[in-house]
Amino acid sequence: MTTKHDPITSILTRGVSEVIVKNELESLLRSKKKIKLYLGLDPTSTLLHLGNAIPLRKLKAFQDLGHHVIFLVGNFTALIGDTSDKDSMRKPLTQSEIDENFKTWKEQASKILDFSKAETVYNKDWLEKLGFKEILELANKFTVQQMIERDMYQDRMSKGKPIGLHEFLYPLMQGYDSVALGVDLELGGNDQLFNMLAGRTLQKVLNNREKHVMTMKLLLGTDGRKMSKSYNNTINIADTPGEQYGKLMSTTDDLILDYFELCTDLPMEEIKSMAAEMKAGGNPRDYKMRLGREIVTIYHGADSAAHAEAEFKKIFQKKDLPSEIAEKELPEASYNIVELVVTAGFAPSKNEARRLVEGGGVKIDGEKITDYKSVIDLKKPHLLQVGKRNFLKVVRR
């Protein structure tokens, strides 16, 4: 029997949704053989978020056990766009958008993965070279029924929404990645199961070898929906400590334990005892603060985490001002409040600024200003506050 702290058990279970085929993979890992595994991400956005970080962290866990890990950049698959998680066709990205998106990825992912020990590959290198003949060979391994059986397609069909023929090619492409790499295991979110299984099929037929599949639990965003840039509910790896901490504090309470499991390294036993404590009446807020510290520490270090927490307490619990407020010098002697808000960059248009003022979202030196005709004299410096978290000191140049 294995113990709780056995690294192989932990790697096979923590944050894991499903492993196919679990006992085979387990015995492979226990055989001490070093396996080859990969994670593919399509550069559809410039920012990686905590949801992307989950399989990345799992990849890192394998790396720490000495396995050969591959980070695959889907710079070709991104051209088609995976629709696994979408209810409609995606607008295709252009090559330059893809390149642009990828630019800072490595920097972001380096906070998790050690790239000096990982291999980075680009699926454009092999997918672009495939001809019609090869593609047909891949396509005849699957049936139309298998494709349209998927929920999202059924859903779109019943709603009369279009399904592009090319969308069926996505699993083929992702599957071919496995073949090209000849891996033992692929990691991904549980929305990737179908695509990863396609790779398993192709690997078996074309390379005559087994590829296992490990799917990770899905991380929900700050609002409880799936974490996705289109919902604007992501917590990004590149967010500042303050942003990360604040966003974590504003997430729904019932996500706390998931976040601990999926995004931190705290032992599962500790997470379980927190669950019990909260059930017994512990204030979820305190656990959330702990969560904030843990996560900010991972991406920015312990000092930044402590600072972020102190600032948070200061601004939102004591309703104090942040300790550092940006200052902006303005040329005129006085400003209409609406102009001031726009000049400060807190509203994109004057109409928007006016609405903020009328809605009571704008304060000068702590005083709420609701008359959009108010004029602010800059003889002395003023503190402008818009909403709960935008502060700016304005002074005359």
Added chain:
RNA sequence: GGGCAGGUGGCGGAGUGGUCAAUCGCAGCAGACUGUAAAUCUGCCGGGCCUUGCCCUACGAAGGUUCAAAUCCUUCCCUGCCCA
């Protein structure tokens, strides 16, 4: 290739000659309440301005009819369903 139904704001979805910058729901923003939680309530939610009002842009695209078009006509493009 033929028949039918459609294309409206980030999304869903009303409207079918003037009262339409376009009902409503979701998402978003601000406020109240709070634990910057959730839930709830209130206001806002194309842009600009000299803001009880005015101007610009916008209901797939281009033309046309009309004092007036998201709404009518023509052509084109796109989508779904059915038939072949």
